[in-house]
Amino acid sequence: xxxxxxxxxxxxxxxxxxxxxxxxxxxxxxxxxxxxxxxxxxxxxxxxxxxxxxxxxxxxxxxxxxxxxxxxxxxxxxxxxxxxxxxxxxxxxxxxxxxxxxxxxxxxxxxxxxxxxxxxxxxxxxxxxxxxxxxxxxxxxxxxxxxxxxxxxxxxxxxxxxxxxxxxxxxxxxxxxxxxxxxxxxxxxxxxxxxxxxxxxxxxxxxxxxxxxxxxxxxxxxxxxxxxxxxxxxxxxxxxxxxxxxxxxxxxxxxxxxxxxxxxxxxxx
Amino acid sequence: xxxxxxxxxxxxxxxxxxxxxxxxxxxxxxxxxxxxxxxxxxxxxxxxxxxxxxxxxxxxxxxxxxxxxxxxxxxxxxxxxxxxxxxxxxxxxxxxxxxxxxxxxxxxxxxxxxxxxxxxxxxxxxxxxxxxxxxxxxxxxxxxxxxxxxxxxxxxxxxxxxxxxxxxxxxxxxxxxxxxxxxxxxxxxxxxxxxxxxxxxxxxxxxxxxxxxxxxxxxxxxxxxxxxxxxxxxxxxxxxxxxxxxxxxxxxxxxxxxxxxxxxxxxxxxxxxxxxxxxxxxxxxxxxxxxxxxxxxxxxxxxxxxxxxxxxxxxxxxxxxxxxxxxxxxxxxxxxxxxxxxxxxxxxxxxxxxxxxxxxxxxxxxxxxxxxxxxxxxxxxxxxxxxxxxxxxxxxx
Numbered sequence: 059x060x061x062x063x064x065x066x067x068x069x070x071x072x073x074x075x076x077x078x079x080x081x082x083x084x085x086x087x088x089x090x091x092x093x094x095x096x097x098x099x100x101x102x103x104x105x106x107x108x109x110x111x112x113x114x115x116x117x118x119x120x121x122x123x124x125x126x127x128x129x130x131x132x133x134x135x136x137x138x139x140x141x142x143x144x145x146x147x148x149x150x151x152x153x154x155x156x157x158x159x160x161x162x163x164x165x166x167x168x169x170x171x172x173x174x175x176x177x178x179x180x181x182x183x184x185x186x187x188x189x190x191x192x193x194x195x196x197x198x199x200x201x202x203x204x205x206x207x208x209x210x211x212x213x214x215x216x217x218x219x220x221x222x223x224x225x226x227x228x229x230x231x232x233x234x235x236x237x238x239x240x241x242x243x244x245x246x247x248x249x250x251x252x253x254x255x256x257x258x259x260x261x262x263x264x265x266x267x268x269x270x271x272x273x274x275x276x277x278x279x280x281x282x283x284x285x286x287x288x289x290x291x292x293x294x295x296x297x298x299x300x301x302x303x304x305x306x307x308x309x310x311x312x313x314x315x316x317x318x319x320x321x322x323x324x325x326x327x
Numbered sequence: 328x329x330x331x332x333x334x335x336x337x338x339x340x341x342x343x344x345x346x347x348x349x350x351x352x353x354x355x356x357x358x359x360x361x362x363x364x365x366x367x368x369x370x371x372x373x374x375x376x377x378x379x380x381x382x383x384x385x386x387x388x389x390x391x392x393x394x395x396x397x398x399x400x401x402x403x404x405x406x407x408x409x410x411x412x413x414x415x416x417x418x419x420x421x422x423x424x425x426x427x428x429x430x431x432x433x434x435x436x437x438x439x440x441x442x443x444x445x446x447x448x449x450x451x452x453x454x455x456x457x458x459x460x461x462x463x464x465x466x467x468x469x470x471x472x473x474x475x476x477x478x479x480x481x482x483x484x485x486x487x488x489x490x491x492x493x494x495x496x497x498x499x500x501x502x503x504x505x506x507x508x509x510x511x512x513x514x515x516x517x518x519x520x521x522x523x524x525x526x527x528x529x530x531x532x533x534x535x536x537x538x539x540x541x542x543x544x545x546x547x548x549x550x551x552x553x554x555x556x557x558x559x560x561x562x563x564x565x566x567x568x569x570x571x572x573x574x575x576x577x578x579x580x581x582x583x584x585x586x587x588x589x590x591x592x593x594x595x596x597x598x599x600x601x602x603x604x605x606x607x608x609x610x611x612x613x614x615x616x617x618x619x620x621x622x623x624x625x626x627x628x629x630x631x632x633x634x635x636x637x638x639x640x641x642x643x644x645x646x647x648x649x650x651x652x653x654x655x656x657x658x659x660x661x662x663x664x665x666x667x668x669x670x671x672x673x674x675x676x677x678x679x680x681x682x683x684x685x686x687x688x689x690x691x692x693x694x695x696x697x698x699x700x701x702x703x704x705x706x707x708x709x710x711x712x713x714x715x716x717x718x719x720x721x722x723x724x
Contacts, residue, residue: 112619112620113489113620114489114494114498114607114621115498116345116498116501116502116607117502117505118502119502123488130620135618136618160605161343161605162605162615162619162621163618163619163620164619165603165604165605165619166604166615166616166617167618187345188343188344188605188608189343190342190344190345190346190349191346192342192349193341193342193343210346211345211346213345213346213347215347216346216350217350220346235346235347238347238506238507238508239502239505239506240505245506
């Protein structure tokens with residue numbers, strides 16, 4: 059039923075952590091985007107984190123900004139994104155799928171309607187980059203109504219109060235920020251994150267997956283060793299798309315290989 | 328929660344930013360709340376406003392501009408303020424807050440460069456290091472202001488992303504801040520953005536309205552019938568409105584840029600023609616597609632060229648306390664020339680929007696009417712642009 063819980067159980071039994079790649083839906087176009095997602099799954103992605111392109115992504119660095127621009131230039135709309143997810147879900151009934159996007163896209167059709175569409179497409183979780191915990195109530199309510207997890211972010215500078223709220227409200231998993239700033243592989247995550255991870259465990263938060271500044275298998279290994287339940291790599295994954303725009307077969311092969319390499323870093327040593 | 332101030336105006340406002348920025352916004356709010364109660368801070372702020380910036384600014388009765396004998400039209404002369412616009416007020420306030428928080432760096436965004444110039448001068452004065460994000464297109468269009476900022480020691484960073492204009496500069500400033508909040512303050516330039524900015528910016532501009540009250544009582548023995556101000560993000564308008572919000576008999580009128588007309592896509596009238604949504608951390612009226620993508624705004628006046636509006640204006644509109652009208656490029660350009668010719672004052676193109684609306688009001692008035700226009704800035708910065716338009720050269724947009 060709950061795909062994240064099933065995933066964590068499976069990985070725990072296998073002595074592994076989760077590797078979760080992020081890509082922008084519709085980048086560079088809907089058809090290639092679907093092939094890209096399949097390539098990620100083929101490489102061993104345990105879950106997917108997928109973006110919907112937005113014109114003003116304030117939490118994203120240049121790599122993911124460019125991905126959004128490519129998708130928007132291909133005339134990609136939220137309904138196209140949901141159509142891609144729907145296809146992925148049909149082929150892969152068990153993989154957890156998270157959406158990562160910005161609040162204004164959710165508000166446009168109405169929060170409840172957006173969550174309904176997401177749920178119908180086969181999404182498991184919603185992470186809204188510009189909704190902090192103190193603004194999250196209406197979104198969390200919509201999530202509950204449509205059986206979705208509202209994912210919360212634990213930043214490195216979180217106050218005890220924020221940590222306590224994460225303990226109280228988080229479900230699915232907790233997105234643990236590896237560092238301050240915006241998305242991007244240029245600035246590496248600050249390791250170890252064990253102190254934050256311990257705090258999250260103490261407050262009873264959903265299991266932490268580390269993101270921001272993750273691009274190499276060694277970092278995945280470190281994250282798992284520090285107690286994270288997994289790691290997310292967004293910009294590094296998207297960069298491979300950007301670098302192979304003119305040769306899609308090579309792009310897909312590189313993505314599969316990259317995910318396989320990162321996945322290999324998730325084994326507990 | 329450490330909130331001391333209401334973060335919303337009715338349903339508008341809020342703090343729609345990444346979790347990472349919440350501690351920085353909380354710290355800013357705390358510093359602001361403390362400073363408002365700290366006599367020493369207030370004294371320093373007042374002294375800077377008086378001795379450095381040149382407050383109070385005059386309230387000038389126009390002599391030749393209005394032909395209707397029933398109407399008296401006053402101009403609140405923020406154009407006379409150091410820096411050339413009202414912007415200097417709140418920038419001095421926020422620069423003092425920066426020091427109070429023990430930060431030594433300032434991040435700012437600018438469109439036409441007026442907020443950038445105000446930030447650069449305050450940082451030069453108070454020994455802060457400024458870096459100012461400016462859309463690459465604007466850097467090109469506003470070369471004199473770029474030079475001014477650099478002369479005063481600020482670093483100007485062109486933003487290529489997106490459309491290369493103000494909204495992209497705000498995006499980039501917020502991205503910078505989310506990595507540097509420990510040592511840098513984001514000195515936001517208008518009454519928009521996440522809480523507590525709309526409140527801080529209003530309070531650091533509210534002396535505009537307070538002075539008007541005193542000056543008009545002194546000259547006319549009564550409050551004005553109407554106060555008119557232009558609205559992009561809405562800082563000069565909220566500054567002159569703030570002291571009059573509880574005076575039900577004083578009409579408050581905000582004037583948005585209608586650009587080439589509200590029926591075209593080339594305007595910046597978020598209240599008149601926008602819909603509700605979230606931009607740059609606040610829920611307000613914004614210009615967007617039906618799917619929530621932010622649209623480009625347009626105005627002949629770069630300072631009004633913003634696809635959103637401060638959340639308190641959205642609220643004042645909805646409760647009917649303020650009215651929001653709009654004025655086209657053409658009407659604003661006419662008012663710009665008229666004020667120059669009739670009164671010997673060259674207004675900013677932004678302020679010319681408020682003036683144009685007030686002149687229509689004056690023409691139509693059938694009863695004794697006392698109008699105050701916030702002349703929020705002077706037009707020196709617009710001379711080359713207006714010259715180009717009037718001599719029929721290709722108008723850039």
